[in-house]
Amino acid sequence: FSLPGAFAPTCSSTHLPGYEAAYEEMKSLGVDEVYCLSVNDAFVMRQWGLKQGLTEDKTVGANGFEKVKLIPDGACQFTRGMGMSCNWDTERGFGERSWRYSAVINDMKVEKIFIEGGGITQNSGPDPFEVSDADTMLEYLKSKDD
Amino acid sequence: MLLRRCSALVFGFAAVASGFSPVASSPFGAPRTSASKTALSMSAEVEVGSKLPDVVMKEGQADYGKPADVKLLDLVKGKKVAIFAVPGAFTPGCSKSHLPSFITAQDDLKSKGVDLTVCVATNDAYVMEAWGRTSGGADAGIVFLSDADASLTRGLGLAIESDVMVRSKRYSLIADDGVVTHYFSSAKESSDTWAPNVLSSL
Numbered sequence: 132f133s134l135p136g137a138f139a140p141t142c143s144s145t146h147l148p149g150y151e152a153a154y155e156e157m158k159s160l161g162v163d164e165v166y167c168l169s170v171n172d173a174f175v176m177r178q179w180g181l182k183q184g185l186t187e188d189k190t191v192g193a194n195g196f197e198k199v200k201l202i203p204d205g206a207c208q209f210t211r212g213m214g215m216s217c218n219w220d221t222e223r224g225f226g227e228r229s230w231r232y233s234a235v236i237n238d239m240k241v242e243k244i245f246i247e248g249g250g251i252t253q254n255s256g257p258d259p260f261e262v263s264d265a266d267t268m269l270e271y272l273k274s275k276d277d
Numbered sequence: 278m279l280l281r282r283c284s285a286l287v288f289g290f291a292a293v294a295s296g297f298s299p300v301a302s303s304p305f306g307a308p309r310t311s312a313s314k315t316a317l318s319m320s321a322e323v324e325v326g327s328k329l330p331d332v333v334m335k336e337g338q339a340d341y342g343k344p345a346d347v348k349l350l351d352l353v354k355g356k357k358v359a360i361f362a363v364p365g366a367f368t369p370g371c372s373k374s375h376l377p378s379f380i381t382a383q384d385d386l387k388s389k390g391v392d393l394t395v396c397v398a399t400n401d402a403y404v405m406e407a408w409g410r411t412s413g414g415a416d417a418g419i420v421f422l423s424d425a426d427a428s429l430t431r432g433l434g435l436a437i438e439s440d441v442m443v444r445s446k447r448y449s450l451i452a453d454d455g456v457v458t459h460y461f462s463s464a465k466e467s468s469d470t471w472a473p474n475v476l477s478s479l
Contacts, residue, residue, distance in 0.1 A: 140341035
């Protein structure tokens with residue numbers, strides 16, 4: 132799942148914590164890994180994970196944290212490639228960022244994607260958070276599990 | 278030291294410039310050409326005697342409150358202030374050396390008449406607030422301002438342009454009622470911008 136900013140309100144209070152709490156359940160439903168992306172640099176991203184109370188995994192080759200793995204898309208390459216790049220200049224003082232969405236990727240293909248608001252709004256006033264949350268994702272995973 | 282770190286931060290530029298054509302979603306259109314980059318960073322580098330640019334910055338609030346606008350010239354009006362900028366909140370040099378040096382130096386700065394210390398970076402206001410709060414800087418009385426639109430940084434001629442995120446060069450300065458009286462560049466040594474060097478010239 133991808134979000135506009137590390138340390139930002141909804142991202143910190145609800146989006147990431149929801150997935151962190153649902154991590155084990157998602158894995159039991161066949162998900163191999165859960166990644167959280169944001170257009171931030173690696174230093175900010177790691178500190179955010181630590182401040183959010185994620186448990187660090189310092190094993191060499193591990194992705195930094197035990198459950199949800201944080202991926203800093205600092206140069207925005209993945210986000211642009213997904214067509215999810217947007218800006219929030221005047222509304223939040225954000226530059227180029229990721230629009231909020233979640234997706235299930237199966238063998239490198241997008242199996243399912245939940246895009247907030249159905250699509251990107253540039254410099255959006257509202258910061259919608261309705262479909263990319265962990266509960267919606269769990270419902271989807273369970274429906275596929277049958 | 279500074280250049281190496283910056284090249285790591287802008288590593289994505291060359292790859293993206295090869296033309297990702299990111300659908301209609303990129304607000305920037307084509308990646309910035311070198312001509313437009315030059316135009317944007319045209320402000321000459323700040324020097325003693327320069328007036329601080331008249332810009333509005335953002336200050337993050339506790340508990341995810343909406344960041345507040347801060348008009349820089351109002352903040353520094355009638356005061357002697359220290360302003361120091363870092364390329365990135367939470368990055369090693371900034372967090373281990375530059376900021377701590379100013380935390381330690383607060384009493385000494387005040388005894389030299391520096392009423393206020395401001396820390397600037399082009400990170401967003403949420404990141405700056407978190408860094409200030411978790412680093413001890415805010416408790417020490419340092420004001421953390423976000424220059425996310427780089428208006429201050431470019432106005433001082435100290436921007437590191439990049440396709441993804443403009444960063445500030447590392448610097449420190451003293452301004453008296455909005456006019457720069459001392460300027461410390463990191464061009465030779467990062468440590469020239471740390472508090473001890475600033476104090477020794479006051």
